[in-house]
Amino acid sequence: MTRTYAAVSNKGGAGKTTLVTLLAGEYALRQERVLLVxxxxxxxxxxxxxxxxxxxNVPDHIDVTVASTQRSIEAAIKDRGDMFDIIIIDAPGVDSxxxxxxxxxxxxxxxxxxxxIKELEAAGQVVAAVxxxxxxFDLHIAHFNVRTRISVPARNLEAYRYIRPFIAGLVAADYRTALLDxxxxxxxxxxxxxxxLGTLQMQDLTETVRKARVEVQALVDEIEQRRASLKLGDAA
Incomplete structure (x- = not known):
């Protein structure tokens, strides 16, 4: 059965598109057919x-379609979903x-x-929406948060240190969400x-690319392990 994932944030420039392309490249490397919306x-x-x-530089096992209306999104999933193992949607950066x-x-x-702080607020709004x-609708849509654009100096910022307790607070309040490691x-x-340049996985294996690929591989492994541990129902 085709899996449908979405990268969603209520803030523009959050890194959704980068996340989508990184995930797509890793799933494609694993011989999964990927449709990006x-x-x-x-x-x-x-x-x-x-x-x-x-x-x-067109990557194997990946296709991209544009869907800017409710009808076109539903049509992309319904009409093309059977041809792919996974659909990943790059959502608009505003609540709509x-x-x-x-x-x-x-x-x-x-x-x-x-x-x-604005990033945390945006993620919290998506958690509430999910x-x-x-x-x-009596669904079981899962929600994960992934920390992006992290640097060593950023780890000393108050906003960075607040991410984990912020998500923990949402979980304690019975919101269905999780922070990826x-x-x-x-x-x-x-x-x-x-x-x-295609996907990350298509680049020459320099030391920088090797580190990035290890990082993205770990991310996909964690997503799939956590997803498998949840009882996810079908979307409506």
């Missing part, structure tokens, strides 16, 4: 895909009716969090691949 009106994901085609459709269509929602959807560091290669 660009539902963000900034179209960073489809822009990356266009550049990949122009530079002849379209975001509601995306969450309801997903088995798993992932929110990137950078070490900043839980409201579960309660309203794996972090994505601030790496030049993550920005560079957005210029049409």
């Amino acid at each position: 660009d539902a963000d009106n900034r179209q960073n994901l489809s822009g990356w895909w266009r550049l990949c085609n122009e530079k002849d 009716s379209l975001q509601t459709t995306i969450i309801r269509s997903s088995q798993l929602v992932i929110s990137p969090i950078q070490p900043a 839980n409201d959807m579960n309660d309203q 794996t972090e994505l560091f601030e790496r030049n290669i993550y920005r560079e691949i957005q210029n049409g």
